[in-house]
Every structure is written in structure tokens, then in C-alpha cells.
Amino acid sequence: MAAKINRKNVLLDERVSEKAIKKSRKMKLPPLAKIHKWLAVLVFAQVFIWLGTGLFFNLMDHDKARGNQYRAKLLNKEIDVSRLIEPKQVLTQLEQDTNKAVNSIRLIQRVDTPYYLVNHQQGLYKHFVNQYSLVNAYSGEVKLVDDKMAKRIAKQSYNGDGAISQVNRLNPPIDDFLKEQNPVWQVNFDDEVNTSVYIEVGSGRLVGHSNDDKRFVDFFFMLHFMDYGLFGNNRTGGFNHGQSVLFAFLMLLFSITGAVWTVRLWRKGRYKI
Amino acid sequence: MVVMDIHYIHGDTLIKPSNNHGNIQELALDNTDGNNTVYSLHSSQLNFSIMQLMQRYPDAENIELDRLLTHTVYRFKVDGQFHLINADNGVLLSPISIGTAIKVAQSQYSGDMSSSDFHVSYLSDQAPRELSARHLPVWRIDIDDAANPTLYVSAHSGKVITKRHSYWRVFDWMFAFHVMDYIEESADNWLLLCVSVIASIASFFGLILIYYRVLNQGKLRTIVGRN
Numbered sequence: 154m155a156a157k158i159n160r161k162n163v164l165l166d167e168r169v170s171e172k173a174i175k176k177s178r179k180m181k182l183p184p185l186a187k188i189h190k191w192l193a194v195l196v197f198a199q200v201f202i203w204l205g206t207g208l209f210f211n212l213m214d215h216d217k218a219r220g221n222q223y224r225a226k227l228l229n230k231e232i233d234v235s236r237l238i239e240p241k242q243v244l245t246q247l248e249q250d251t252n253k254a255v256n257s258i259r260l261i262q263r264v265d266t267p268y269y270l271v272n273h274q275q276g277l278y279k280h281f282v283n284q285y286s287l288v289n290a291y292s293g294e295v296k297l298v299d300d301k302m303a304k305r306i307a308k309q310s311y312n313g314d315g316a317i318s319q320v321n322r323l324n325p326p327i328d329d330f331l332k333e334q335n336p337v338w339q340v341n342f343d344d345e346v347n348t349s350v351y352i353e354v355g356s357g358r359l360v361g362h363s364n365d366d367k368r369f370v371d372f373f374f375m376l377h378f379m380d381y382g383l384f385g386n387n388r389t390g391g392f393n394h395g396q397s398v399l400f401a402f403l404m405l406l407f408s409i410t411g412a413v414w415t416v417r418l419w420r421k422g423r424y425k426i
Numbered sequence: 427m428v429v430m431d432i433h434y435i436h437g438d439t440l441i442k443p444s445n446n447h448g449n450i451q452e453l454a455l456d457n458t459d460g461n462n463t464v465y466s467l468h469s470s471q472l473n474f475s476i477m478q479l480m481q482r483y484p485d486a487e488n489i490e491l492d493r494l495l496t497h498t499v500y501r502f503k504v505d506g507q508f509h510l511i512n513a514d515n516g517v518l519l520s521p522i523s524i525g526t527a528i529k530v531a532q533s534q535y536s537g538d539m540s541s542s543d544f545h546v547s548y549l550s551d552q553a554p555r556e557l558s559a560r561h562l563p564v565w566r567i568d569i570d571d572a573a574n575p576t577l578y579v580s581a582h583s584g585k586v587i588t589k590r591h592s593y594w595r596v597f598d599w600m601f602a603f604h605v606m607d608y609i610e611e612s613a614d615n616w617l618l619l620c621v622s623v624i625a626s627i628a629s630f631f632g633l634i635l636i637y638y639r640v641l642n643q644g645k646l647r648t649i650v651g652r653n
Binding site: 190193194197200201204205207208211212215234237239240241244245248254255256257258259260277391392393394397398401 | 441466476619636
């Protein structure tokens with residue numbers, strides 16, 4: 154039945170020669186179109202994800218996506234220079250007590266107190282693996298960033314009306330900041346967007362804020378980057394995976410076969426306006 | 427874009443991995459490389475006190491002790507501009523000379539600059555597109571090596587601010603195509619919106635075609651036949 158109608162249909166088209174009719178009986182589609190068809194079957198789901206998430210990134214509220222709705226600027230207090238201990242004393246002390254190398258010493262502030270941040274292992278970026286000591290710049294005491302201090306830093310960086318509901322120490326990978334490679338304190342606030350504040354354990358550095366808006370956007374990035382964490386791989390927050398390479402390659406083939414097919418049909422005069 | 431590792435694209439491999447994972451004993455034996463670069467701070471090199479520094483520069487901010495080649499230095503900001511002074515004797519080292527800039531680049535570049543030509547230029551008021559203008563003035567060091575790497579060394583801070591090579595430049599160019607913004611490379615534009623809506627509609631028709639071609643071949647014929 155189908156074949157009969159097919160033949161009738163083909164006969165309707167005057168341009169198609171007798172030879173083509175014979176061919177069309179044997180093979181419904183030319184090889185190129187067949188490849189195109191089966192590639193479409195393979196990639197269509199991800200294509201819709203790419204297009205949908207791409208549209209979302211185009212239309213989304215870029216300020217909300219940053220997760221900084223309740224982020225306050227950390228302000229520095231005036232340092233009482235006369236009370237500062239000398240960095241040389243810190244360095245000498247560290248040379249005696251530990252055998253760790255010192256790359257740099259930075260005078261910083263954490264919750265209104267000056268500290269010398271001593272770097273022992275330096276990553277190319279702050280979010281790469283770094284190792285620090287934190288030394289109180291007035292007293293010379295070595296300070297470990299504990300949950301209490303993390304809470305105080307987090308509170309200072311937060312201007313919403315939520316209260317702290319939970320503090321957790323997390324090791325990377327951290328879901329909200331997948332690129333961070335250092336252990337962090339996660340300080341959760343009970344506001345309407347579930348703000349989480351992340352503080353690096355080694356240095357007390359504010360890694361960043363995250364909230365439900367940012368998590369929603371991160372979910373879309375995960376889909377767009379195909380960062381599903383399948384096949385025993387951890388999610389990386391990036392797009393350098395076998396899956397995305399494979400699908401990008403299939404998609405490229407799909408586009409090329411489609412384009413070549415279009416040109417062929419056009420040259421045969423099959424597009425009429 | 428997905429095939430190239432993003433860290434490679436960002437030129438991370440252009441910078442030497444810092445060999446500072448060891449302890450002091452190891453470093454004492456081997457704290458220099460061919461360029462006599464000391465990798466660790468030593469209290470013996472630190473004789474200019476922070477008190478003296480604050481007396482001379484009362485408005486100094488973001489004070490840090492770091493290395494500049496073989497020197498231990500204080501790096502700090504006054505009115506938003508970096509200064510470098512030798513932490514041994516308090517001598518002002520910034521802005522750094524062309525010779526120092528080249529040595530800084532040599533000490534950080536992962537390749538061998540002595541075996542390839544390089545070209546140095548001083549950028550004081552006009553930044554190229556790949557460098558933010560707030561970093562000016564800088565020494566731009568173009569190395570005649572694989573992928574044409576460039577290192578930008580800040581004249582005031584003595585730091586390698588950023589690095590670029592052909593792969594990153596090509597990636598930026600491709601990203602502009604990816605988000606269809608050829609000026610700001612931002613995904614928030616009307617052209618992209620129009621094209622992605624059209625693409626979505628076209629893909630939806632494609633999905634219908636998949637249904638008829640793969641799952642239900644006969645019905646499409648029927649429809650076409652009726653036309």
C-alpha cells in the first residue's frame with residue numbers, strides 16, 4: 154500500500170526520471186540522507202538541551218545568576234601600625250617551627266583583625282591548590298580558621314535577614330563551586346533563597362556566595378556543558394569531556410550532511426518558492 | 427572548543443609550575459635555577475621593617491612580601507598604584523626596567539626564551555583588546571615560539587599579569603561566534619535570541635521528521651501522497 158502511494162507520488166513529479174523510480178524502490182533515501190537521519194536520532198535530545206539552555210542563558214537575569222543577592226562588601230578597618238609585629242619575626246618564627254617554604258607574606262584583614270597570610274604552596278590561581286598559615290599581625294599567634302571564625306567572616310559578607318542554620322567543612326569537589334580545589338567552610342543561611350557562603354579553610358578567603366538562583370543556573374550549565382558526571386567521572390564544572398567531544402563531533406557531521414544534502418536538493422531544483 | 431583543554435587554552439602551561447612544594451632543607455640545597463631565581467623568602471633578606479615602610483608611605487595598602495627575581499620585595503599600593511621596594515634596603519624598584527621585565531618573563535615562562543627570539547614593547551596608554559586597561563603600564567613580551575605566546579609584565583607590580591597564545595586568541599574568536607556577539611562576547615543579545623528561536627523551531631520540525639522517518643515511515647508517505 155505504502156509503496157503504491159509512494160510510486161504514485163513519485164510519478165507526480167515530472168522531473169524524476171524512470172531511472173530514479175527504480176532507484177527509489179530499492180533505497181528510499183540516498184546514503185547521505187540516511188546518515189543524516191540516523192545522526193539525528195543520536196543527537197536530537199542533546200540538541201534540544203543545547204538550544205533550550207542556550208535560550209535560557211540569553212534570557213536569564215545575569216545579576217541573579219551570580220548568587221550575590223545578599224553579598225556585602227568586606228570593608229577594612231584602619232590598621233594600628235604601631236601594634237603590628239614585624240614580618241621578619243613571623244618569618245623567623247616559621248623557619249624555626251616548621252620546615253615549610255614561604256613564598257609570600259600578605260598583610261590582610263579578617264573580621265577587623267589584621268593577619269599575615271603566609272603562603273607555603275602557591276597555585277597559579279587562588280582556586281588552585283594553595284597552602285597557607287594565618288598569623289595574627291598584632292599578637293603573632295598562629296590562627297586556624299575554625300567554624301566560629303568562618304561564621305564571623307560569612308556574617309560580615311552577608312546583608313540579608315537570614316540567620317546561620319548550619320556550618321559544614323567540605324572537601325573539593327564542592328557542588329556550588331566545582332572549580333575550587335581547596336577545602337572550604339560552607340555557612341548556610343535560612344533565607345528564602347538558601348544562601349550559602351563559602352570560606353577557604355586555609356586562608357579565610359571568601360570564595361563566594363551561592364543561592365537557589367545560582368544553583369538553578371548552574372544546573373543549566375551542567376546540561377549545556379554535558380557535565381553530567383557519568384561513567385564514573387566526577388563533575389568538573391567544565392566542558393572538556395569525552396561526552397561533549399563525541400556529541401560535538403556527531404553534531405558537526407549532522408550539520409555537514411544536512412548542508413550538503415540541502416545544496417544537492419537545491420541544485421536539483423527541489424526548492425520552489 | 428570542547429576538544430581543547432580549557433587550562434591549556436588559558437595558557438596555564440606557559441607558566442612554569444612553581445617548585446615550592448618542598449621544605450626549607452631541600453630549598454636550601456636547591457633554591458636557585460639557571461637564572462639564580464630564589465623561590466623562597468628568607469629572613470636574612472628581610473631587613474627593611476614594615477614600620478619604616480609605613481613611615482615612608484603612610485597610605486600604603488595591600489602590603490605583601492614577595493620575590494622579584496633574586497630580591498625579596500615589598501609590593502603595595504598607594505592611591506591604586508603598585509610600588510615595589512627592596513625588602514633588604516628599602517630601595518624603590520618600580521617601575522621596573524626592560525631588563526628586569528625580560529628576566530621576570532624568563533623566570534616564569536615554561537619554555538626556553540634564550541633559544542627563541544622575543545620582542546619587547548612598552549604599553550603605557552593603550553591596551554590591546556586582550557588586556558584590561560587597568561593593568562597599564564605593562565611590558566609586552568612577544569615570544570617567537572610555538573603558538574606565539576605573549577606575556578604581559580606589569581611595570582609597577584613586576585608580576586606577570588596575564589599570558590596569551592594563539593590558541594586562546596582563536597578560542598576567543600570562536601566564542602564570539604558561539605554567542606553571536608562580535609563586539610562584547612556576551613550571550614545577552616538579540617541576534618542570538620532570534621537565531622536560537624529559529625533554530626528551536628527548525629529542530630522541532632526535525633523532530634517531527636525523525637518521528638515519521640524512523641518510527642512511522644508509512645504515515646509520512648500518506649501525507650505527502652495526499653498533497
